Amino acid sequence: MMKTALLVMVHGSPRPQSNGAMFDVVEMVKARGTFDFVTVGFMECNEPTIPEAAAQCVEAGAGKVIAVPYFLHSGSHVADDLPTLLEEARGNYPDVQWLMGDYLGRDELVADVVAQRVREALV
Amino acid sequence: MTHAILLFSHGSVLCGAGETLFELARRMEARGDAPIVEAGFLNYSEPTFEAAFEKCVARGATQITIAPYFLIAGYFVKVSLPPKIAAMSEKFPDVEVKVAEALKTHEFLADAIVNCANRALEPEKWRDILNTAPKFCRDNPQCPLNGTPQCPLRPVPREG
Numbered sequence: 001m002m003k004t005a006l007l008v009m010v011h012g013s014p015r016p017q018s019n020g021a022m023f024d025v026v027e028m029v030k031a032r033g034t035f036d037f038v039t040v041g042f043m044e045c046n047e048p049t050i051p052e053a054a055a056q057c058v059e060a061g062a063g064k065v066i067a068v069p070y071f072l073h074s075g076s077h078v079a080d081d082l083p084t085l086l087e088e089a090r091g092n093y094p095d096v097q098w099l100m101g102d103y104l105g106r107d108e109l110v111a112d113v114v115a116q117r118v119r120e121a122l123v
Numbered sequence: 124m125t126h127a128i129l130l131f132s133h134g135s136v137l138c139g140a141g142e143t144l145f146e147l148a149r150r151m152e153a154r155g156d157a158p159i160v161e162a163g164f165l166n167y168s169e170p171t172f173e174a175a176f177e178k179c180v181a182r183g184a185t186q187i188t189i190a191p192y193f194l195i196a197g198y199f200v201k202v203s204l205p206p207k208i209a210a211m212s213e214k215f216p217d218v219e220v221k222v223a224e225a226l227k228t229h230e231f232l233a234d235a236i237v238n239c240a241n242r243a244l245e246p247e248k249w250r251d252i253l254n255t256a257p258k259f260c261r262d263n264p265q266c267p268l269n270g271t272p273q274c275p276l277r278p279v280p281r282e283g
Contacts, residue, residue: 006240013197021195021228028233035240066240072192072226073143075135076267079252086246099243105143105192107235113226114147115156118128118188121223 003036005062007053009082010070012045019046022070037062043077043085050082054089057096064097065089072105127159127184129175132192133199134164138266139252139259141168144192159184162192165203167263172204176211186219196225 008026013019023040030038037060041053048056050067057065067086069078083100090098104110128151132144144162152160159182163175170178179187189208191200204222212220226232253268262276263269270280 006236008236015197018195018197021226024228025232025236028228028230029236032233032237034237066243067246068236068239068243070194070236072194073132073135073140074252075137075140076253079137079249080267083246083249090246098246100246100249101236102239102242104232104235104239105147107238108150109231109235109238110226111147111151111154111156113229113231114128114130114190114192114223115151116229117223117226118156118190121188121190121221 002063003061005037005039005057005060005065006035007050007057007065007067008038008040008070009050009067009085010040010042010046011077012042014045016046035066036060041067043081050085051089051092054085054093054098058093062096064099066099066101068101069103071103072110074103074105078103124185125159125183126157127161127179127182127187128157129172129179129187129189130160130162130192131172131189131200131204132162132164132168134166134168136167136263136265136267137253138257138261138263138268139255142259147192157188165199165207167265169261172207173211176215180215180218184218186221188221188223190223191225193225195227200225 039053039056041050071078086098086100148160148162161175161178163170163172257275260275268274269277272278
């Protein structure tokens with residue numbers, strides 16, 4: 001059975017503690033067991049880098065890697081930099097299928113999270 | 124009392140990058156999270172935070188909840204936003220203003236990651252986003268497409 005890995009692609013921050021909330025969300029995804037392997041890769045500032053995280057997925061035996069941008073907007077990172085990194089991964093590991101998922105901000109559930117934060121502010 | 128939600132975000136140099144937030148505002152207003160939902164930006168994109176705040180007031184808002192569209196409350200939420208709120212509160216003293224938390228951690232964000240993975244495409248397909256950006260062109264000199272054939276308003280580089 002082919003293994004599928006999830007690679008969460010994150011911008012990164014000069015303040016590493018800023019990544020805490022994201023890591024908590026990724027732990028929730030891991031706990032669901034939807035993917036055989038789950039890892040995080042950073043574009044800037046933090047480690048592992050996205051190419052390092054891609055290598056981890058291959059080492060874990062993934063035949064397919066789905067990389068999801070943990071980004072709220074569709075700027076040039078989502079539309080250019082991240083596809084380029086995944087094309088490079090495909091060049092390095094051509095036997096693995098590399099796919100890029102939608103970016104976080106496009107999912108309708110984000111509206112539910114915003115709505116809940118608004119309700120909390122009104123209490 | 125009429126409640127408005129003002130989605131506050133950073134903004135982007137890429138023309139069209141703010142569309143995600145306008146879509147979110149339209150969806151939240153349509154489903155009734157508040158009778159008024161507007162979006163405003165700190166930098167680059169329009170409308171500005173101030174213009175969006177004024178639009179909420181012009182539409183009849185007496186209570187505005189500012190919802191930072193940020194993963195966590197960093198510098199832009201903690202340092203850049205408060206003086207802007209103070210200035211608008213001085214201008215509109217009868218409007219009650221509250222500030223919500225950033226998105227932070229939520230089970231729905233884990234669900235959203237799984238949903239996003241289910242919509243995966245070949246990496247190069249995501250470059251289509253760059254192709255739709257010119258639809259929202261405002262001749263922003265910092266946009267990566269400005270001065271290229273893809274830019275509708277400035278298809279050749281500026282002189283000098």
